[in-house]
Amino acid sequence: xxxxxxxxxxxxxxxxxxxxxxxxxxxxxxxxxxxxxxxxxxxxxxxxxxxxxxxxxxxxxxxxxxxxxxxxxxxxxxxxxxxxxxxxxxxxxxxxxxxxxxxxxxxxxxxxxxxxxxxxxxxxxxxxxxxxxxxxxxxxxxxxxxxxxxxxxxxxxxxxxxxxxxxxxxxxxxxxxxxxxxxxxxxxxxxxxxxxxxxxxxxxxxxxxxxxxxxxxxxxxxxxxxxxxxxxxxxxxxxxxxxxxxxxxxxxxxxxxxxxxxxxxxxxxxxxxxxxxxxxxxxxxxxxxxxxxxxxxxxxxxxxxxxxxxxxxxxxxxxxxxxxxxxxxxxxxxxxxxxxxxxxxxxxxxxxxxxxxxxxxxxxxxxxxxxxxxxxxxxxxxxxxxxxxxxxxxxxxxxxxxxxxxxxxxxxxxxxxxxxxxx
Amino acid sequence: xxxxxxxxxxxxxxxxxxxxxxxxxxxxxxxxxxxxxxxxxxxxxxxxxxxxxxxxxxxxxxxxxxxxxxxxxxxxxxxxxxxxxxxxxxxxxxxxxxxxxxxxxxxxxxxxxxxxxxxxxxxxxxxxxxxxxxxxxxxxxxxxxxxxxxxxxxxxxxxxxxxxxxxxxxxxxxxxxxxxxxxxxxxxxxxxxxxxxxxxxxxxxxxxxxxxxxxxxxxxxxxxxxxxxxxxxxxxxxxxxxxxxxxxxxxxxxxxxxxxxxxxxxxxxxxxxxxxxxxxxxxxxxxxxxxxxxxxxxxxxxxxxxxxxxxxxxxxxxxxxxxxxxxxxxxxxxxxxxxxxxxxxxxxxxxxxxxxxxxxxxxxxxxxxxxxxxxxxxxxxxxxxxxxxxxxxxxxxxxxxxxxxxxxxxxxxxxxxxxxxxx
Numbered sequence: 035x036x037x038x039x040x041x042x043x044x045x046x047x048x049x050x051x052x053x054x055x056x057x058x059x060x061x062x063x064x065x066x067x068x069x070x071x072x073x074x075x076x077x078x079x080x081x082x083x084x085x086x087x088x089x090x091x092x093x094x095x096x097x098x099x100x101x102x103x104x105x106x107x108x109x110x111x112x113x114x115x116x117x118x119x120x121x122x123x124x125x126x127x128x129x130x131x132x133x134x135x136x137x138x139x140x141x142x143x144x145x146x147x148x149x150x151x152x153x154x155x156x157x158x159x160x161x162x163x164x165x166x167x168x169x170x171x172x173x174x175x176x177x178x179x180x181x182x183x184x185x186x187x188x189x190x191x192x193x194x195x196x197x198x199x200x201x202x203x204x205x206x207x208x209x210x211x212x213x214x215x216x217x218x219x220x221x222x223x224x225x226x227x228x229x230x231x232x233x234x235x236x237x238x239x240x241x242x243x244x245x246x247x248x249x250x251x252x253x254x255x256x257x258x259x260x261x262x263x264x265x266x267x268x269x270x271x272x273x274x275x276x277x278x279x280x281x282x283x284x285x286x287x288x289x290x291x292x293x294x295x296x297x298x299x300x301x302x303x304x305x306x307x308x309x310x311x312x313x314x315x316x317x318x319x320x321x322x323x324x325x326x327x328x329x330x331x332x333x334x335x336x337x338x339x340x341x342x343x344x345x346x347x348x349x350x351x352x353x354x355x356x357x358x359x360x361x362x363x364x365x366x367x368x369x370x371x372x373x374x375x376x377x378x379x380x381x382x383x384x385x386x387x388x389x390x391x392x393x394x395x396x397x398x399x400x401x402x403x404x405x406x407x408x409x410x411x412x413x414x415x416x417x418x419x420x421x422x423x424x425x426x427x428x429x430x431x432x433x434x435x436x437x438x439x440x441x442x443x444x445x446x447x448x449x450x451x452x453x454x455x456x457x
Numbered sequence: 458x459x460x461x462x463x464x465x466x467x468x469x470x471x472x473x474x475x476x477x478x479x480x481x482x483x484x485x486x487x488x489x490x491x492x493x494x495x496x497x498x499x500x501x502x503x504x505x506x507x508x509x510x511x512x513x514x515x516x517x518x519x520x521x522x523x524x525x526x527x528x529x530x531x532x533x534x535x536x537x538x539x540x541x542x543x544x545x546x547x548x549x550x551x552x553x554x555x556x557x558x559x560x561x562x563x564x565x566x567x568x569x570x571x572x573x574x575x576x577x578x579x580x581x582x583x584x585x586x587x588x589x590x591x592x593x594x595x596x597x598x599x600x601x602x603x604x605x606x607x608x609x610x611x612x613x614x615x616x617x618x619x620x621x622x623x624x625x626x627x628x629x630x631x632x633x634x635x636x637x638x639x640x641x642x643x644x645x646x647x648x649x650x651x652x653x654x655x656x657x658x659x660x661x662x663x664x665x666x667x668x669x670x671x672x673x674x675x676x677x678x679x680x681x682x683x684x685x686x687x688x689x690x691x692x693x694x695x696x697x698x699x700x701x702x703x704x705x706x707x708x709x710x711x712x713x714x715x716x717x718x719x720x721x722x723x724x725x726x727x728x729x730x731x732x733x734x735x736x737x738x739x740x741x742x743x744x745x746x747x748x749x750x751x752x753x754x755x756x757x758x759x760x761x762x763x764x765x766x767x768x769x770x771x772x773x774x775x776x777x778x779x780x781x782x783x784x785x786x787x788x789x790x791x792x793x794x795x796x797x798x799x800x801x802x803x804x805x806x807x808x809x810x811x812x813x814x815x816x817x818x819x820x821x822x823x824x825x826x827x828x829x830x831x832x833x834x835x836x837x838x839x840x841x842x843x844x845x846x847x848x849x850x851x852x853x854x855x856x857x858x859x860x861x862x863x864x865x866x867x868x869x870x871x872x873x874x875x876x877x878x879x880x
Contacts, residue, residue, distance in 0.1 A: 044671045045682070047492040049483045051474055055497070060472045069470040070504055072497035074478065077671070081493055088511060105650045105672050106657065136645070139847055144647030164850050187675060189854060248472075314765075320751025321744030324765040328743025331819055331852055339771030342737075342747040342763030344756075351804065352762060352775065381774065396754055429754055 035206040036094030037067045040085055042101035042110050043186055044076035053188055054099045061200060066209035066263065067095070077107040086117045093179040095206060097199075100186030102167035104146040110183060111170075115154045118174065118181075122152040125159055125168075132166045157183075160198040165190040171202060210270050213261035216281055217291045219254060219442050226256050229284045233277065245273065254425075254435045255297075287449055290442065297441045298326040304448040305336040305386075312444070313382035314340045315353050315374040317365065318392040318408060322437045338382050343374070353377030366391050368409050371420040375411035379418075386447070387413045388440050389420075394429045408436045412443050458629045459517030460490045463508055465524035465533050466609055467499035476611055477522045484623060489632030489686045490518065500530040509540045516602040518629060520622075523609030525590035527569040533606060534593075538577045541597065541604075545575040548582055548591075555589045580606075583621040588613040594625060632667075633693050636684035639704055640714045642865050646674040652707045653681065656700065668696065677848075677858045678720070710872055713865065720864045721749040727871040728759040728809075735867070736805035737763045738776050738797040740788065741815040741831060745860045762805050766797070776800030789814050791832050794843040798834035802841075809870070810836045811863045812843075817852045831859045835866050 039058055046052050055072045062069055075085045082101070089096055101110030115122050129151035136143040150167045153159055160169030162185060170183040182199055184191045218226055227249070237245050248259040258281065262273045282289060291300045305312055314323045324340030327333055341352045346365055349355040354377040355370060363369040374389035392408030399405035406427070411420040421443070425435040462481055469475050478495045485492055498508045505524070512519055524533030538545050552574035559566040573590045576582055583592030585608060593606040605622055607614045641649055650672065660668045671682040683700050687693045705712060714723045728735055737746045747763030750756055764775045769788055772778040777800040778793060786792040797812035815831030822828035829850070834843040844866070848858040 044669070045673055047478075047482050047495060048486055048671075048682075048684075049479055051476065051479055053474065055470075056472055056474055059470050063471055068499070070499065071508070072470060074495040074497075076491075076493070085494070092507075103672075103674070104647045106654070107670070107672065135849060138849065139645075141645050141648070144645070144651055146647045146650055164854065189851070193851075313771075316744075319748075320756075320760075321739075321747030321763055321765065324739075324744030325742075325748045328765065328767060329853065329856070333743075334767050337743075338768040339775060340744055340763075340765030340767075341775070342744065342751070342765070344751065344763075345761045348762035348805065352764070382771065430752065433752070 035067060035208070036092060037062055037069050038089055038092070038094065038096050039069055039072045040089060040096065040098045041072065041074045041186075042077065042082065042098060043074075044078075044107070046074045046100075047076050054186070054191055057188065057192060058097060058099075058195065061195060062203070063211055063261075064213070065200075065203055065207045066211045067203065067206060070094075077101060077109055079109050079113050082109055082113040083117055086114055090117065090174070090179060090181070095203065096179060096181045097184065098181060099184045099191055102150065102169075102183060102185045104144065104150055104166065108149075111149070111152060111154065114172075114181065114183070118154065118172070120155040120172075123155050124148075125151050125153045128153065128159055128168050131161065131168070135166055154183075160184075160194050162190055162194060164193055169194040169198065171198070209263050209265060210267045211261060211263035212270050212274055213259055214274060214278055215293050216258045216260075216278075216285070216289050217295065217297075218256040218258065218285055218288050219290050219297065219438060220288045221256070221285075226258075226285070226288075230258065230281060233280045233284070237277070244270075245277070254438050287446070290445060296326075296330075297438060297445070299330050301441050301445050301448070302327065302330045302333055302336060304445065304452070306332075308448065308452070310385040310448070311336050311338050311382075313338050313378050313384045313387045314440075315378040315387065315389040316340065316342050317344060317349070317374070317390060318394040319390045319433050319437050319440070320344065320394075322433055323388065323390065323440055326437060326441070338384050341378060349374060353381065364403065366393055366403050366407060366409065368411075368420045368422060371409035371411035372413075372418050375413035375420070376418050379413040385414060386444060387411075388444055389413075390436055390440050392423075392425075392432070392436055394432045394436075396429060406432050408432070408439070410436065410440045410443060412440075412447060414447065458490060458631065459515060460485055460492050461512055461515070461517065461519050462492055462495045463512060463519065463521045464495065464497045464609075465500065465505065465521060466497075467501075467530070469497045469523075470499050477609070477614055480611070480615060481520060481522075481618065484618060485626075486634050486636075486684075488623075488626055488630045489634040490626065490629060493517075500524060500532055502532050502536050505532055505536040506540055509537055513540065513597070513602060513604070518626065519602060519604045520607065521604060522607045522614055525573065525592075525606060525608045527567065527573055527589065531572075534572070534575060534577065537595075537604065537606070541577065541595070543578040543595075546578050547571075548574050548576045551576065551582055551591050554584065554591070558589055577606075583607075583617050585613055585617060587616055592617040592621065594621070632686040632688055633690045634684060634686035635693055635697055636682055637697060637701060638716055639681045639683075639701075639708070639712050640718065640720075641679040641681060641708055641711050642677060642713050642720065642861060643711045644679070644708075646672070646679055649679050649681075649708070649711070653704060656703045656707065660700070667693075668700070677861050710869065713868060719749075719753075720861060720868070722753050724864050724868050724871070725750065725753045725756055725759060727868065727875070729755075731871065731875070733808040733871070734759050734761050734805075736761050736801050736807040736810045737863075738801040738810060738812040739763065739765050740767060740772070740797070740813060741817040742813045742856050742860050742863070743767065743817075745856055746811065746813065746863055749860060749864070761807050764801060772797060776804065787826065789816055789826050789830060789832060791834075791843045791845060794832035794834035795836075795841050798836035798843070799841050802836040808837060809867060810834075811867055812836075813859055813863050815846075815848075815855070815859055817855045817859075819852060829855050831855070831862070833859065833863045833866055835863075835870060837870065 379387035395405035818828035
């Protein structure tokens with residue numbers, strides 16, 4: 035089945051990255067459906083018409099994102115209806131849903147928003163929990179085509195794609211294509227590359243064309259994606275499992291998770307599993323670790339508290355760091371990292387306390403303590419350790435790397451205890 | 458002059474972000490040339506042909522990136538030549554250049570690479586310092602069209618665009634194009650639309666075609682982009698200034714910033730300007746506000762400390778919230794928000810303390826206190842206030858909205874004090 039994507043939005047032609055096409059391309063691939071064409075067009079009726087007409091004449095699955103908002107420049111609904119020669123029909127259910135959303139936030143619904151309750155005649159509505167524009171699935175019998183309208187904001191689009199569009203498209207699934215993504219931490223990209231190269235080379239020599247590898251390095255995290263496709267699902271699964279096993283053999287616990295798993299999610303699972311609690315004391319990461327840990331639903335079961343101690347006075351008052359320690363070694367030091375972690379562990383009465391103190395830049399670096407220098411402490415019932423790291427990158431990247439490193443330290447500590455218990 | 462971009466590469470249809478379209482869109486805009494359409498197509502001759510034919514028939518400036526490599530799946534040159542009915546001609550200069558590049562790295566040139574030395578008959582070659590595929594400018598006299606071929610790798614594409622394409626396109630520069638982006642908070646998208654509609658309608662009725670508006674809503678933040686183009690730079694500036702003034706007239710301090718400004722950056726500037734300090738006490742936002750505030754370089758000048766008090770015990774121990782208040786009103790209540798803000802202000806000895814307590818979900822909601830209910834407190838020398846908000850969306854969106862709202866509350870407080878001082 036031919037599949038095309040049309041992304042509507044002038045902002046996509048004038049400097050905004052199109053992330054929807056990436057998401058949809060990947061999800062379609064999972065069904066063995068390949069995108070033949072992505073067209074990006076601005077919010078102008080004439081341009082939209084020029085794109086809709088030839089695309090509809092080619093038929094197949096046509097996904098359209100964007101232009102479903104309430105404002106004057108949202109023209110997808112109206113233009114597509116005109117091109118299809120269909121009416122727009124007010125959908126009471128959609129109108130009521132929009133009204134309730136406004137009522138819930140205590141806001142008055144503008145008449146503009148009524149436009150969002152209109153569906154192309156014959157369309158099936160897809161409810162949008164995160165916004166006011168519903169999606170639409172319009173089956174065009176004559177041409178053997180189906181047009182699927184989705185809102186442009188990525189979160190809304192993704193939610194609708196998963197809840198309704200992906201299940202709907204299953205009927206067109208031709209080949210099985212499955213993949214897994216391994217998340218790796220604690221090795222440079224080239225070191226990971228050296229370790230996995232024999233696996234990839236061996237697969238390449240088979241020249242099956244069925245297996246595909248992609249490696250993506252972001253900050254200090256490396257993702258390895260392996261895709262296998264074929265007509266026989268059992269064979270695909272077997273190949274996938276063998277390759278996964280081979281990667282674990284060479285990378286071991288450098289692999290911290292798979293797929294949608296995150297470092298903070300994995301750490302959270304380990305804490306919950308072993309009934310342990312966590313608190314964090316952050317200086318240069320400024321709340322990023324607490325934010326990531328608490329982003330995980332259910333994190334209140336193991337995360338107790340965090341302190342963002344930017345000022346020295348805060349380190350003293352909130353964590354009980356001795357002012358002599360700060361004066362003697364400086365705020366960015368192994369000793370202060372240790373004192374922060376111990377202070378937080380005691381105050382919060384938790385099993386584990388992480389601490390981070392460093393220089394995220396751009397200013398504040400010296401020859402002795404350059405930008406990127408970070409000390410990470412971990413206090414537990416086994417005592418307290420602190421490690422020195424030198425990260426590269428700009429302020430945002432240094433903070434991200436420090437947060438990853440702190441969480442990974444805790445992950446390894448939890449894994450170590452898990453192994454010792456088993457012995 | 459109509460301008461279209463065609464991006465060739467199967468990887469762009471299966472998960473790779475298209476950064477070339479962002480770069481080219483922005484650079485064309487600087488010449489007053491608007492991209493009408495971006496088409497992304499895979500490395501298949503039939504698909505390429507299906508894209509080239511209608512694009513060429515529409516005429517104008519056509520930029521094609523990608524598919525100029527040495528391998529079997531690089532088909533841009535050959536397919537375009539066939540569609541144009543022109544021969545491919547071996548360019549000795551290009552061949553020699555490729556040979557030398559291989560010799561320089563001590564590598565043997567594959568015969569595949571010879572393909573890269575062929576130009577479409579009549580094309581002007583653009584030398585590629587960073588790679589082996591030269592660019593091509595093909596003027597199609599008959600249709601009044603010009604086709605510009607550029608290599609796909611962003612570094613190579615950008616270098617060729619700047620060295621030859623941008624100067625070449627200057628002949629089509631019709632206008633100066635300038636724009637500004639306003640960031641708006643505190644109104645629903647439709648309410649903003651109602652307020653700015655008269656400005657936009659008045660501009661539309663002039664039918665100048667010189668002014669363009671784009672509205673983008675993300676979470677609770679709305680961006681309004683206004684672009685003006687014209688032959689007379691002074692007139693363009695004047696129109697821009699008038700429109701900016703009109704937007705400020707109707708939106709007032711709902712506009713929190715422009716261009717690259719962020720909410721946390723604006724709040725930080727106001728704090729620094731008035732020599733005020735800040736601390737935050739977060740429950741459901743879990744460190745997000747502290748993280749955003751400290752993401753701003755130099756934030757240590759005004760940000761003193763933050764507490765992430767997830768557990769009730771943390772609210773008691775770190776902020777001095779009375780356990781009776783927690784028991785009587787619940788952790789998610791106006792009273793606890795007030796107590797958190799006041800406790801943090803006192804502990805940290807700051808001018809302003811923000812507090813957030815709410816239910817981010819997905820679990821934890823009740824009929825009385827549903828998911829999305831958030832109380833935000835603000836303590837200052839003028840006393841303490843707390844406000845109730847009901848946000849929609851998933852956990853991440855609710856947290857983001859709560860953080861935006863808290864920062865905006867502080868921004869308005871700082872603006873209010875600024876105005877009172879002036880009086």
